[in-house]
Amino acid sequence: MEFSFLIGLCFGGMGSFAALKILHKKEVIKLKKYFSGQQEIYEDQFQLQLSSYDQTVVDQQASYETQLTTLQTKLQQQTQEQQSILKQLTQEKELNKIQQKKLRESNQDIDEILESLEQSQQEILMLKEQEILALKEQNTELAINLEQQKVELFTLKQQLTNQGHTLDSQGGDRWDVEQVEELLAALFPNVTLLRDSLAVLVAQPENLVKLIKAIKDICEGNSYSPTKVRATDKKWTECRVPHINLMRIYFQKCKKTSGYQVLISPKKNQKSQDQDYEWLKSHSSC
Numbered sequence: 001m002e003f004s005f006l007i008g009l010c011f012g013g014m015g016s017f018a019a020l021k022i023l024h025k026k027e028v029i030k031l032k033k034y035f036s037g038q039q040e041i042y043e044d045q046f047q048l049q050l051s052s053y054d055q056t057v058v059d060q061q062a063s064y065e066t067q068l069t070t071l072q073t074k075l076q077q078q079t080q081e082q083q084s085i086l087k088q089l090t091q092e093k094e095l096n097k098i099q100q101k102k103l104r105e106s107n108q109d110i111d112e113i114l115e116s117l118e119q120s121q122q123e124i125l126m127l128k129e130q131e132i133l134a135l136k137e138q139n140t141e142l143a144i145n146l147e148q149q150k151v152e153l154f155t156l157k158q159q160l161t162n163q164g165h166t167l168d169s170q171g172g173d174r175w176d177v178e179q180v181e182e183l184l185a186a187l188f189p190n191v192t193l194l195r196d197s198l199a200v201l202v203a204q205p206e207n208l209v210k211l212i213k214a215i216k217d218i219c220e221g222n223s224y225s226p227t228k229v230r231a232t233d234k235k236w237t238e239c240r241v242p243h244i245n246l247m248r249i250y251f252q253k254c255k256k257t258s259g260y261q262v263l264i265s266p267k268k269n270q271k272s273q274d275q276d277y278e279w280l281k282s283h284s285s286c
Contacts, residue, residue, distance in 0.1 A: 177202050188215055190259030192286070195279065197264040207244055211264060214241045218251050218260060231277035235285065250276065254286035261286050 175183075180201050184191065193201075201211055217223050224242055228234040229250065241247045250263040261283075265276050 188219060191215060192261050194261055194263040200264045210241055210244060214249055215262060232280045236280045250280055256286060
């Protein structure tokens with residue numbers, strides 16, 4: 001019985017082994033098919049990756065070639081620009097040399113001209129100095145002004161004679177207010193005398209010509225030593241009369257109408273001058 005069992009077990013084991021062998025073959029076949037399929041998949045993926053890589057390489061190569069072409073073009077342009085700038089600098093350098101040469105020649109000419117001018121100026125100065133010395137010897141400024149006043153006095157006499165008046169330069173009758181007023185109206189129709197200016201003129205016949213000349217200078221814009229009066233907010237101008245120290249003339253040019261307003265006032269003291277300032281401040285502008 002045991003023998004039969006062993007035989008049965010042996011044949012059973014052999015059967016199982018055969019069955020396992022058959023099963024193993026099937027598994028091997030399956031594995032081969034699986035690995036074969038996987039290999040094909042891997043080969044396909046590899047080919048795809050290889051193809052994609054090749055395309056990437058081609059694209060990168062094309063991009064590099066494009067960039068290289070652009071860089072070459074830019075380099076060529078920069079080279080041309082540098083050559084152009086270098087050429088321009090060379091031309092400017094040559095031009096500067098020419099200009100410097102001309103400038104040196106011009107400077108030489110200028111030096112010669114300056115030397116000639118300096119010599120001429122020295123000669124002129126010597127002549128002027130001689131003329132000045134001659135003028136000083138002939139007369140002083142006071143004498144010249146006096147002669148001018150004599151001429152003006154003669155002219156005034158002629159004008160008065162034409163109007164039927166006479167003036168005795170050696171000391172005839174004093175002029176009255178009407179005569180002085182007519183004289184000023186004839187000489188300065190655009191001048192308005194303020195306050196007691198007319199009375200001052202009548203009261204000082206010895207200074208009449210000088211005062212009339214001072215009014216004439218005001219009308220011509222040549223007043224003597226003019227100064228803006230601060231006390232009147234610089235609306236009025238004060239000027240002096242040559243050779244009459246204590247006489248002041250205040251004037252302003254009219255804005256609304258043509259002409260001047262003039263105040264003639266002797267300067268007795270500072271108080272009288274301050275009173276003149278106050279009066280001018282209160283007087284309306286023309």
